[in-house]
Amino acid sequence: MELEKVINERHSTRVFLEKPVPREIIERLLTFSTRAPSAINLQPWEFTVVMGEELRRLGKILVKRMRERNISCGPDAVRPLPEYFMDRQRKLMDCILPCLEKGINFQDFINEGSCNFYGAPVAIIVTIDQVFSKSRLVDLGIAVGYMVLAAHNMGLGTCPIGIISAFADEIKEALNIAEEKDVVVGVGVGYPDPDSPVNLASSSRTPVHEVARFY
Ligand SMILES: Cc1cc2nc3c(=O)[nH]c(=O)nc-3n(C[C@H](O)[C@H](O)[C@H](O)COP(=O)(O)O)c2cc1C
Numbered sequence: 001m002e003l004e005k006v007i008n009e010r011h012s013t014r015v016f017l018e019k020p021v022p023r024e025i026i027e028r029l030l031t032f033s034t035r036a037p038s039a040i041n042l043q044p045w046e047f048t049v050v051m052g053e054e055l056r057r058l059g060k061i062l063v064k065r066m067r068e069r070n071i072s073c074g075p076d077a078v079r080p081l082p083e084y085f086m087d088r089q090r091k092l093m094d095c096i097l098p099c100l101e102k103g104i105n106f107q108d109f110i111n112e113g114s115c116n117f118y119g120a121p122v123a124i125i126v127t128i129d130q131v132f133s134k135s136r137l138v139d140l141g142i143a144v145g146y147m148v149l150a151a152h153n154m155g156l157g158t159c160p161i162g163i164i165s166a167f168a169d170e171i172k173e174a175l176n177i178a179e180e181k182d183v184v185v186g187v188g189v190g191y192p193d194p195d196s197p198v199n200l201a202s203s204s205r206t207p208v209h210e211v212a213r214f215y
Contacts, residue, residue: 001153006149006152006153007149009152010148010149010152011199011200011201011202011203012148012157012158012159012160013118013120013157013158013159013188013190013192013199014096014109014113014118014159014196014198014199015118015119015192015193015196015198015199016118016119016120016121016157016188016190016191016192016193017190017191017192017193018119018121019121019190019191020051020052020121021051021121021122021156021189021190021191023049023051025154025156026049026122026124026189028154029147029150029151029154029156029189030047030049030124030147032146032147032150033045033047033143033144033146033147033150034143035146036139036142036143036145036146037139037142038136038139038142038143039135039136039138039139042132042136042139043139044128044129044132044136044139044140045126045127045128045139045140045143046126046127046128046129046181047124047125047126047127048124048125048127048175048177049122049123049124049125050122050123050124050125050175051121051122051123052121054175055117055120055121055122055123057174058123058171058174058175059115059116059117061167061170061174062115062116062164062167062170062171063112063115063116065115065167065170066111066112066115066163066166066167069166071111071163071166071167072107072110072111072163073110073111073114073162073163075089076162084206088204088206091203091204092203093106095201095202095203095204096109096110096198096201099196099197099198099200099201100198111163114159114161114163114164115163115164115167117159117161117186117188118159118188120157120159120188120189120190121189121190121191122188122189122190123161123186123187123188123189124147124186124187124189125164125171125175125177125183125186126140126143126144126183126184126185126186126187127177127181127182127183127184128140128181128182128184129180129181129182130180130181130182131180137184140184140185144160144185144187147187148160148187151189155191156189156190156191156192157189157190157191157192157199158187158188158189159187159188160185160186160187161185161186161187161188162185164183164185164186165182165183165184165185167183168182168183171183
């Protein structure tokens with residue numbers, strides 16, 4: 001598929017088919033992800049792939065903890081966000097909300113869905129060794145960028161899940177991830193339900209001239 005088509009067609013997937021993804025496909029996806037550039041080729045990313053019963057078990061733990069601790073998806077900002085950022089967040093809600101079945105609350109859909117990886121058959125937990133500073137998180141972000149585009153090109157849907165970093169301890173315990181690793185982000189991976197309106201919701205982007213300056 002042409003790169004332009006891959007970039008323009010990819011949207012986050014929030015409704016997955018109950019169709020398993022073979023391990024070899026995930027290995028291929030990770031091979032593409034790890035072609036990403038990284039500072040002095042450190043490749044600081046690490047991946048824990050969770051599937052099947054293990055993933056359902058993890059999802060239950062995270063949903064339970066999310067409810068107990070009253071945690072919800074948010075910008076994780078250190079100060080109140082300027083209005084133009086809030087507007088982008090609102091636009092995301094505006095494009096997903098009309099696609100939800102009647103009676104489904106938007107916040108519940110996003111919070112519970114995220115903690116459950118939206119029922120995806122595979123979740124990839126992305127971690128980094130605490131030996132690295134925050135600067136290296138950018139390398140993980142690039143690898144996830146490669147991942148979501150490669151997945152789309154392979155006919156797979158993805159949804160990055162940032163909220164899971166709030167449950168780092170639970171995830172590390174459930175998946176036997178070493179204490180000295182930080183949980184950065186997760187990615188739900190699976191075959192998108194082609195009939196789901198939620199999956200077709202296309203979030204808008206601020207025009208380039210508003211976010212870029214040329215000298
Ligand atoms: C780092 C990161 C964290 C995210 N965390 C979540 C999340 O916890 N729950 C969720 O539903 N979507 C999450 N998303 C998906 C974004 O909401 C989505 O990418 C954005 O709204 C743009 O929509 P699009 O991916 O369909 O283009 C995350 C995306 C990124 C890059």
